[in-house]
Amino acid sequence: MEPDPALPRLVVIGAGFGGLAAAQGLARQPVALTVIDRRNHHLFQPLLYQVATAGLSPADIATPIRSLFRHRRQVRVLMAEVTGIDVAGRVVRTSAGSVPYDTLVIATGAQDAYFGHSAWERFAPGLKTVEDAVAIRRRILLAFEHAEAEPDPERQRRLLTFVIVGGGPTGVELAGAIAELAKVALALDFRRIDPRSARVVLVEAGPRVLATFPDPLSEAAARGLHELGVEVRTGAAVSDCDADGVALGATRIEAATVLWAAGVTASPAARWLGVPADRAGRVVVGPELTVPEHPEVFVIGDTAHVAGPQGRPLPGVAPVAKQQGEYVARAIAARRAGRAPAAFRYRDLGNLATIGRGRAVADFGWIRLSGRFAWLLWGLVHVAFLIGFRNRIAVLLDWLWAYVTFRRGARLITAPHGPPEEAPDPPVAVQAEERRAG
């Protein structure tokens, strides 16, 4: 069934927090809406680190985009890769053909930034997609497996050293979760090694972790990480990165696993549109989140540069993207009604970050919390914002089980390139070679 030609053609690119909020708002309006995403699922990224650390299954935090609009016959979902945009001709070019629009909403998010060191990506993967999370989970769990099979103490130490680069919420959550995995969930499972001896290092270039939070909460987070046995190194910038570890200026850390949470760069929307971008690659939009000279093109979420209080751009977090998506839907409705939409204003409802079991920080401006209550709050908020009843129940179940048993529900090593019988796992093979050689 093709959309009604009489209806205005709305196209939303990207079904993350921003795009989905916009699409859900627009789906209630009399428009022919097309949602384009390279994925078939919306991903709840705030919990992706728990997939990477074997706590949750990918499906628990992903929802098929189609099923969210199954009862909206005027909404079409297209799984395709956007290759370009013809702004003059008002057409989105995709791997599955061209899609014309009257109004366009771009919410294509961001990807990990390696600040000109793209070679590091191989050694220090980031955490943006389900594939990233499963690959990191594989890396972390294999490190322990290889350490158990490794007679050489030095190699063993390297295998049991984990470096997380970047002290923002993702880095802090990853570091805490890996420390808990090693010191609790895996504690009794090995014979030659003691997983509790694993070394987890969190590297932050700035003076403190969780820099977007007030000082006292940063300190609380650092304390919590110390208690979990995480080594926090602030004021330490990565100067080099290879398969065997990282260099922090003069000091070098030998580590088989290095994870990247040090920053992101926006998707290539600015290039598609041929408009100016800021240093992070974000499209600079006006008060109505539209592109200069193109009121029919909205850019929101991590892809947009929107001036916030004190002139600083709004942070690339879910609440900002969601509110912008909702705003766009309202603004488009207002325009159809012949009214001029008011400028976008971000309502900061507070920030949450978790460090580990019973440990989190919460900043609501008027009140600051840390510890168990902040942790419960963090859990409630995240389950509440998860899409879909099934996912909420599944996550709650996995959390309850992990809380009671101190174990992880998804300790699964799966091969990235087909099953091992086709591609035997290199690290193990290499080790065996070395052993025969030595």
Add this chain to the structure above:
Amino acid sequence: MEPDPALPRLVVIGAGFGGLAAAQGLARQPVALTVIDRRNHHLFQPLLYQVATAGLSPADIATPIRSLFRHRRQVRVLMAEVTGIDVAGRVVRTSAGSVPYDTLVIATGAQDAYFGHSAWERFAPGLKTVEDAVAIRRRILLAFEHAEAEPDPERQRRLLTFVIVGGGPTGVELAGAIAELAKVALALDFRRIDPRSARVVLVEAGPRVLATFPDPLSEAAARGLHELGVEVRTGAAVSDCDADGVALGATRIEAATVLWAAGVTASPAARWLGVPADRAGRVVVGPELTVPEHPEVFVIGDTAHVAGPQGRPLPGVAPVAKQQGEYVARAIAARRAGRAPAAFRYRDLGNLATIGRGRAVADFGWIRLSGRFAWLLWGLVHVAFLIGFRNRIAVLLDWLWAYVTFRRGARLITAPHGPPEEAPDPPVAVQAEERRAG
């Protein structure tokens, strides 16, 4: 901690149903036990088809082998690939070094057999591992996505045609599950195509499906498949197979998705041991499941050829492997006690197979069932035999949710070779090319 040198060294290769049963029995005995598996997890294969059809998450049917023995300090688990066995020297060679043994249990299972047409494997993947299941899930879900983006009706029809080769339990379960996915779970999710128009063909070379079941139950299964809209073609052997479909002698079926459930061949244990194998590559063992001239080497499960009633070898099913594993543990205990173990005898407790929602067949010899009650029985038995409390709850939850909502909990398309941004999905790209060309 290395195992006590005073204890007899037991090695179990493979932690499937047979190997795990043997290992769990041996873990209760005063022996130094090493369990070797190329995977870190035990996989509940009977439900793997539900992962392949987006019903369950991989972690729901997988359990880390280590965690099953965490409290048995004399049990060591080694994740490694077996490369050979030195029977004279009593050493297992692995990708992680050599492992000496006093007694060896081989339970390395079977892999898909293409009967001399290994080229077909690319076009018609089988269902043995988590990777297989996730790749098949991707294939099935992408077929619908590509069909939705495909303007050419003929290509669309091919994309919406699914051929399952092999009418055994796995083939029947896959065919039924794909039909239900298309006709129920996805029914409302597309706009250009109607998933209910999808064509699902089950191809069986023999005269009937579920050939190991009595005639009336085979007929009941065939009827159930018909009611689900599955086209059952018995007496039809695949003569060719490529990316666009299969040939059954003169007739050809254009299908973008072909799945293989037509038979298996044993793991290379016979080659490792240098002993005779049957036509299916299984090691022919004696009444005590040991290799001729080598009473210290047991072979069980799908890897073993054990003469059953009427001289036919026992089928390669979970109950046979489990009973053999339990027997081996008992036999080894008897030997240590200086007693000669009695020969292995298989107690057939009956066969179950499911066709779809409310449809299954059960054969207990003294009674035969089909329909809703057999289906409930099937569900109960499978949950009961799942390893681990968490997995039982998770599977029950997903089943309940699917039963109530008629939806699938794990409709996730993930890239097999890293995220799409690195390797854009070929089929879509190809279509776009074709479209530009045409």
